[in-house]
Amino acid sequence: MKLRRSERMVVISNYLINNPYSLTSLNTFAEKYQAAKSSISEDIAIIKRAFENSNIGHIETVTGASGGVIFTPSISQEEARGIVQELCQRLSESDRILPGGYIYLSDLLSTPSILQSVGRIIASAFAGQKVDAVMTVATKGVPLANAVANVLNVPFVIVRRDLKITEGSTVSVNYVSGSSDRIEKMFLSKRSLKPKSRVLIVDDFLKGGGTISGMISLLREFESDLVGVAVFAENSQKEREHLFDYKSLLTVSEIDVKNNLVKVELGNIFQ
Amino acid sequence: MKLRRSERMVVISNYLINNPYSLTSLNTFAEKYQAAKSSISEDIAIIKRAFENSNIGHIETVTGASGGVIFTPSISQEEARGIVQELCQRLSESDRILPGGYIYLSDLLSTPSILQSVGRIIASAFAGQKVDAVMTVATKGVPLANAVANVLNVPFVIVRRDLKITEGSTVSVNYVSGSSDRIEKMFLSKRSLKPKSRVLIVDDFLKGGGTISGMISLLREFESDLVGVAVFAENSQKEREHLFDYKSLLTVSEIDVKNNLVKVELGNIFQ
Numbered sequence: 172m173k174l175r176r177s178e179r180m181v182v183i184s185n186y187l188i189n190n191p192y193s194l195t196s197l198n199t200f201a202e203k204y205q206a207a208k209s210s211i212s213e214d215i216a217i218i219k220r221a222f223e224n225s226n227i228g229h230i231e232t233v234t235g236a237s238g239g240v241i242f243t244p245s246i247s248q249e250e251a252r253g254i255v256q257e258l259c260q261r262l263s264e265s266d267r268i269l270p271g272g273y274i275y276l277s278d279l280l281s282t283p284s285i286l287q288s289v290g291r292i293i294a295s296a297f298a299g300q301k302v303d304a305v306m307t308v309a310t311k312g313v314p315l316a317n318a319v320a321n322v323l324n325v326p327f328v329i330v331r332r333d334l335k336i337t338e339g340s341t342v343s344v345n346y347v348s349g350s351s352d353r354i355e356k357m358f359l360s361k362r363s364l365k366p367k368s369r370v371l372i373v374d375d376f377l378k379g380g381g382t383i384s385g386m387i388s389l390l391r392e393f394e395s396d397l398v399g400v401a402v403f404a405e406n407s408q409k410e411r412e413h414l415f416d417y418k419s420l421l422t423v424s425e426i427d428v429k430n431n432l433v434k435v436e437l438g439n440i441f442q
Numbered sequence: 443m444k445l446r447r448s449e450r451m452v453v454i455s456n457y458l459i460n461n462p463y464s465l466t467s468l469n470t471f472a473e474k475y476q477a478a479k480s481s482i483s484e485d486i487a488i489i490k491r492a493f494e495n496s497n498i499g500h501i502e503t504v505t506g507a508s509g510g511v512i513f514t515p516s517i518s519q520e521e522a523r524g525i526v527q528e529l530c531q532r533l534s535e536s537d538r539i540l541p542g543g544y545i546y547l548s549d550l551l552s553t554p555s556i557l558q559s560v561g562r563i564i565a566s567a568f569a570g571q572k573v574d575a576v577m578t579v580a581t582k583g584v585p586l587a588n589a590v591a592n593v594l595n596v597p598f599v600i601v602r603r604d605l606k607i608t609e610g611s612t613v614s615v616n617y618v619s620g621s622s623d624r625i626e627k628m629f630l631s632k633r634s635l636k637p638k639s640r641v642l643i644v645d646d647f648l649k650g651g652g653t654i655s656g657m658i659s660l661l662r663e664f665e666s667d668l669v670g671v672a673v674f675a676e677n678s679q680k681e682r683e684h685l686f687d688y689k690s691l692l693t694v695s696e697i698d699v700k701n702n703l704v705k706v707e708l709g710n711i712f713q
Contacts, residue, residue, distance in 0.1 A: 178492035221449035273608045283592045309581040321554045
């Protein structure tokens with residue numbers, strides 16, 4: 172397909188946005204759009220400047236025979252703060268308090284525009300670190316893991332609390348469930364994670380930390396390494412044994428069930 | 443922020459790609475990038491041509507005071523077929539057969555690039571129909587619903603097979619579970635779906651149809667309407683009471699456990 176320069180820039184931008192963190196050679200673009208490699212090179216320079224000026228992301232050029240360009244999405248501190256401040260307000264809505272002092276989050280974690288922003292913020296917090304997979308636990312964490320994996324362009328891995336026949340053989344570990352204070356089991360399909368993977372763990376809400384500790388022990392069973400832990404929100408009231416470092420977008424500092432009040436602050440990801 | 447034309451086109455493209463199915467006024471772009479409305483209008487014309495020539499999507503211009511542009515992602519029949527044919531091959535891999543004649547799908551449904559393509563194909567199949575939400579059942583359907591909802595830029599709604607305290611009050615219906623042939627219950631949080639919504643149901647694998655029939659009866663409880671049903675794969679061997687129309691990407695026509703053979707064909711979405 173032969174395109175004018177301006178059109179070519181639009182379609183190359185689209186390609187890079189949809190293929191983050193992956194190397195594409197300039198020849199691929201040159202062949203696809205029937206243009207000289209030098210023209211493609213100029214297009215990329217303009218796209219790079221536009222992406223960087225607007226905080227869309229960075230474009231890295233890798234030289235040499237197996238070279239090409241890699242697009243890494245980013246987000247400015249300012250934009251990230253703005254988004255999370257808005258989430259603070261949403262979370263502070265009094266009708267979110269559920270019996271037992273839980274907070275209703277499902278509407279936020281099922282809105283694509285919010286998930287995309289949150290995915291970009293979490294991915295940026297681990298920029299420069301190699302991540303092979305994003306891990307979470309079913310069901311609440313799945314959209315979040317999916318969002319972060321989309322930005323990093325890596326698969327996500329779902330740990331389950333029950334055994335499903337459709338998962339094939341699994342590895343299981345015990346963990347202390349915070350909500351029931353009991354020892355429970357979590358399962359991961361053997362073929363869902365390659366050994367020696369570098370894994371980023373994400374979850375929706377951090378309370379006691381039992382679930383995440385469980386996932387970390389699963390990583391050991393798969394001879395894999397922990398890159399880091401990120402949560403959408405944490406409960407600062409809970410005394411947590413600090414078994415792992417983590418980054419949180421939001422900190423729920425107070426849930427006053429009697430007066431129907433939730434106090435939410437920016438999480439430690441901004442520190 | 444003031445940008446050159448070429449840079450402006452790149453950032454407007456990025457904006458449209460990340461905000462599908464939503465109306466943005468030309469004034470928004472004009473203010474954001476400090477350019478005349480007429481210049482923005484010319485930029486959009488070039489982007490529109492590039493998007494349409496490359497089957498990225500359509501840009502519709504709405505005139506009038508509350509007017510603007512709407513980007514609708516699309517996919518060509520050719521590209522869609524190519525993607526699904528590749529999925530046919532992946533699904534036919536003999537090591538996917540699990541005891542009981544089940545097929546392992548989790549790796550495909552946790553790879554962002556596959557999910558994005560599948561989301562675009564399913565969304566395109568319902569183009570022109572108003573969709574307010576995408577519904578699925580936990581856990582397998584979630585990434586698929588998320589992918590379709592991303593393209594349509596609407597929330598997704600997760601039906602559960604168990605009661606979670608973090609969901610608040612729920613509505614439940616009975617359904618016939620295909621795997622156990624028993625009557626079971628499914629639950630949907632009351633606040634997760636607004637009454638009178640138009641809903642697209644998606645799921646990973648269609649066997650007996652009990653789960654989807656359950657979701658359809660849940661829709662009635664929420665006074666909501668079914669736009670359509672789409673599944674990643676269906677099992678053509680099963681006799682299904684045709685209680686609903688559906689579109690499938692893949693049809694598994696034979697699972698030969700003895701000889702470790704899976705036969706997969708293009709689904710009815712291509713008919």
